[in-house]
Amino acid sequence: MSILEIIIALPLIAALAVWAGAPARPVSLGATFVNLALVLFATVQYAGKTGLAFTNSRPILENPAMSFAVGADGVSLILALLTTLVMLAAVWQIEDRPDIFHIASLLIGGGALGAFLTTDVFFIYAFHELALIPTFLMIALHGRAEPAQRKAVAWKTTIYLGAGSLVLLAGLAWAVLEFSGGAKLTFDLEALRNQARLTPLPVDKQAQIYFVLLVGFGTLVSLFPFHSWAAPAYATAPTPVAMLHSGVLKKFGLYGLLRIALPLLPQGAQVPWVQNALLLMLLGNILVMGLVTIHAHRLDDTLANSSVMHMGYIFLAFAAGTDIALKGAVLLMFAHGVSIALIFGLCGRMRNQLGTLEYSKLGGLAAHAPAFTVLFAFGVFASIGLPGLTNFAGELMIFAGSFAGFKGTLTHLHWTVILALWGVVMSAVYMLRAYRGIFHGGANTGLFMIDPALSQRVPFILLATTLLVTGCCPWLLLNLMKTAL
């Protein structure tokens, strides 16, 4: 029995217990707290090691070979850490809501942990789907809009993500069929990776499969032009769901590309037509979505669109494929997850207190809520990429790593990096403008809010501290990834 199995099972058991009538808040808080401790323990144990650790495999079928196999390397541990942190914060900030909020949060978090910590393609896929279902249901049932509108948003999300999942399943099945070498089908990721090392596929086939996987995983991460589900979904989703989905679950698509697509199809990503397509799409994320975000009139719109936009940087790292850029991408995945969960959590509080998030109606909120303002500032400055917070380290590594091959002539990749840098400026414009407009200056309509009680500040302080600590000491995370990705 591996510690990872406990980590995966704990939230699911807690969700079942809450459903069966156990007191929701103590059970879910206890489970997420224990889970965070377990993941921290595993991370400390792993520090300094390389390769997969804590492995354990329980075969469920012999041919096609499938097994409930767990195992973690640095990347999965970093993402597990992110999941447990955000899950704890998301569960903690739930106040006076029906039990289903706790159940859904636990299921989404548990599903994400399963997806990050298993090493069998079947279970990686299955756990992600498990996490998606409560997301849809919560948007449809408890979304923050009129019933008809939230149902429409939920269906839009479902159709986009469902279609993305099917494309993904097709790509995964294709890869499994191609790599299983004629005899026996295997879904074991390690076996597939070995096969890819020993007998790589022809380059044009690699490119085709990689592209299918890119579209499948990309839709889940709101890669331009498959992004239009994300903004309404995050603006409508209940707070803990928005925190968990944008902070954690969306990283699944990136994780899949990093763990499945890139190692199995290393040359596919570098084939010119695939790379150029990806560069165009990610510029769409950064520049088009950047401009869209600048024109948003509501805070939740700004945040949702900015979250779509920031995915572009991570895709840039995948397009570049250098070691530094990929490590930067993992760092940024962690940083973005923590910071967006922090801001969405605070944003949900604001909406509960004020009833609106329109910029035209807000102003001068800092006067009565100084602590809230400081916490919000952490999220805002992290998003902009202020040195000292984790996002900066990640973005810097991505930009530097992507530009690394510069030898006098500018390739498409280098042009993209130059254009993408303008995204940082755009983030600064919309985030600072939103921050100044909401918290400083005079009150526009007499709306004001007060600081949350001390106990309700804890989850946000937890996330802000994480940003600060890993921002000042990014080696804490980078040390977990000693080998090249």
Next chain:
Amino acid sequence: MSVFTLEAGLALLGLVLLMIEAFQPDVSRRTLGLTAIAGAALALMLLPFCGTTLPAFMQPWHQLDTLALFYKGFALVTTLLVLWLTLECAPYLTRFTLEGKLAEMFSLPLIVCAGMMWMASARDLVTVFVTLELVTVSFYVLVAFARKSAFSLEAGVKYLILGALSTGVLVFGIAWIYGATGAMSFDGIAKALANPATSKATALFGAALLLCGLGFKVAAAPFHMWVPDVYQGAPTPVTVFLSVGSKAAGFVVLTRALDAFLVPGSIIASEVKALLLVTGSLTVLLGSLPAMFQTSVKRLLAYSSISHAGYLILALACRDSARFDLSSGGIVAFYLATYLPMTVLGFFGLGLMRVNGLGEDLKDFTGLAKRNPLLALLVTISFASLAGLPLTAGFLGKLFVFLGLADHGYWGALSCAVIAAAAGFYYYFKTILAMYTTEGTDVPALSFSVVTKTVAGVLALSILILGVYPKPLQKVLMPAPAAVAIK
């Protein structure tokens, strides 16, 4: 003691119960029902201990291989569940029956079960025909059993007319096959088809007619028209029986017949495969797409059952692949084994709502979860599995079918299957969403007995367990059925 004594015993028990009902009217229906259940349960318990030897005279037309034993167990489990659901639904059903009687609802299923068990062992077309008729004729009675309900009568008439027509087509096909191959047994047909001297056009015509006749029984497009009306009109326990038992019986015969038609070197193999692929693709689409617009959940389940039949036909089109331990007949058996708990559980939910005075429409499901969290969870598990959500049994069955299709390069059929699966997600989750909606009408708390709760719980658990640990089931179904034909 051999397995066929069990079958004879079950049929005999059915007749005895019928006589008791006719001549001893003061025996309560509960006693009758429980006796039938006890009989079926006893047979199920004895099944693994029965010898598999057959007397010499039976061997030409009877076989006891892995697949046959599996389907016999399948038929018994289905019958047990149907009988229990009938007992649970009795208070509602008796309102629509003559003088509030139910006896045939307990005796006929036993006879149907005996027929299905016998059919699983069939080795020639005559046995197939006789057992198929035993099952179908009993179903004519069962479907129209709630005779004071116009819907049930309509369903009965439709089923009778189309059933009789399909029987005619089937017999016609059998005659042509006999004419072409000179054999009634599957082995003989296979041998003749592998011989290039056999007349191809005659054999193909016969095979096509046979497949049409069986297509009616398993609800394959374009012979699926009767399903929505009949499933909706028939009493819910009978609908379960039709949708699970009758379908499985049809597929065991199809598996046997196709083993013969697609034998290596068969002169009609490529045509039959093409026929299967086209029929399968049509069936998944014509089942799934109309289901999206249904407002009655029972009708929705009927359409979904058509679409599931389509996946099974597509699985049959993928002949054995070295990459799976399961043969294509094995994949069908696996799919049906996962289909049993999820379908029965879904209909259990419907039946229990009916008994408690609710309807079967989508609007009756609205807000169900608020006061009935357990029932809602069970129905959720069932529907999620029917939709093919990963980590439930339904996903694995579909995954095998999809992998098989991709492995053989049947891309057209694969895309139809994927479109149908995507549509399936829509209509199943529409129902699930309705159950958890908080606004609108308040559904009262429903009451149902402890045994029913346990049975439904076991079904739900088996869906979840098979979804993550299918190994035991694969063990039962492998090695490939042909390899262990027990004499």
